Amino acid sequence: MAPSESVLTEANRGGVSAPASARAGETITVTVGTASAGDTVNVWLFSEPTLIGTAVVAADGTVRVTIPADTVAGAHRLAVTAADGTLIGWSPITITADGQLAFTGAAGMGAGALVAFLLLAAGAGVLVVRRRRRAAAAE
Known part of the structure; x- marks a missing residue:
């Protein structure tokens, strides 16, 4: 079950780390911490709670998840919960469009x-x- 967005407060921000920004469709590494190595975790993307992955935390304390390709560009929060739904932590993340640069008139003008x-x-x-x-x- 997804945590409520109201649970993601400044007081419990952190506990996990993710890139500051990512492209829609990109696979990212989220650091949960070696204390969770071997545990199964769920990774959620907010503002609309979307489960983007369930994974076993690697020995180095990380999991890899893919940002859905249809994710709306903008500011989001990435939350990680334990298998029982307990919030491990969250991190802000900015999602950019599908990896393509905005059309400025230069590309495709050849x-x-x-x-x-x-x-x-x-x-x-x-x-x-x-x-x-x-x-x-x-003349």
């Missing part, structure tokens, strides 16, 4: 730039031909 260059070159060519014809007609 074909458009090529077409613009060719049109500009064709226009310049027409001007040169007209000037030569005018110069030849004036």
Whole structure:
């Protein structure tokens, strides 16, 4: 059962550590601590409580979980509970979109730039031909 978000307070923040940010769809390492090695834990992502993994804590005190690909970008909390539902700790995490950079107009502009260059070159060519014809007609 998911812990209530109201249980995640500043007073019990910590106890686990996670990256400060991750991309939706990315697999991350969460440090629970060697005292929990061998124990089964549940990893939850809040603001909507979403179980993102159940795992056995490795000897080095870590578990690996994948942030769901459809996670909304923004500030979230990552909470870890023991198998009996007891909160071990939580950590803030910022989720970014699916790993793609925001479109700024630069990526994918190669074909458009090529077409613009060719049109500009064709226009310049027409001007040169007209000037030569005018110069030849004036002689």
